[in-house]
Amino acid sequence: MLTTVDSAEEAAALARTAVEERLAACAQINGPVTSVHHWRDALETSQEWQVLFKTTEAAYPALEARLTADHPYDTPEIIATPVVRGSERYLAWVAAEVKAG
Secondary structure, eight states, X not given: OEEEESXXXXXXXXXXXXXXXXXXXXXXEEEEEEEEEEETTEEEEEEEEEEEEEXXXXXXXXXXXXXXXXXXXXXXXXXXXXXXXXXXXXXXXXXXXXXXX
16 A cells, blocks of 8 residues: 655655554655646646555555544545455564454
8 A cells, every 4th residue: 555745854754654543564665756747737747655554455444544544635646456466475574463343
């Protein structure tokens, strides 16, 4: 699952909260990245930090709710992509670290 925010500090806060609350086993912060998009009828270019959360499908609703509540954007990017394959040991670690939704 991933989201983006406009500062490294906000990214770190979202990452820390998700891991502390066991909504994610791990969160990785990448950035800055350049985003180009339309917002309110204008073309925007901005720097953002992307946060990638390692979580389970069962915990998705709780993590989405937490991100929605804490996110600084009016319409935050919150996207989940399925894991098609992965190391059995790593996926077991993620499942053990994340509390079920």
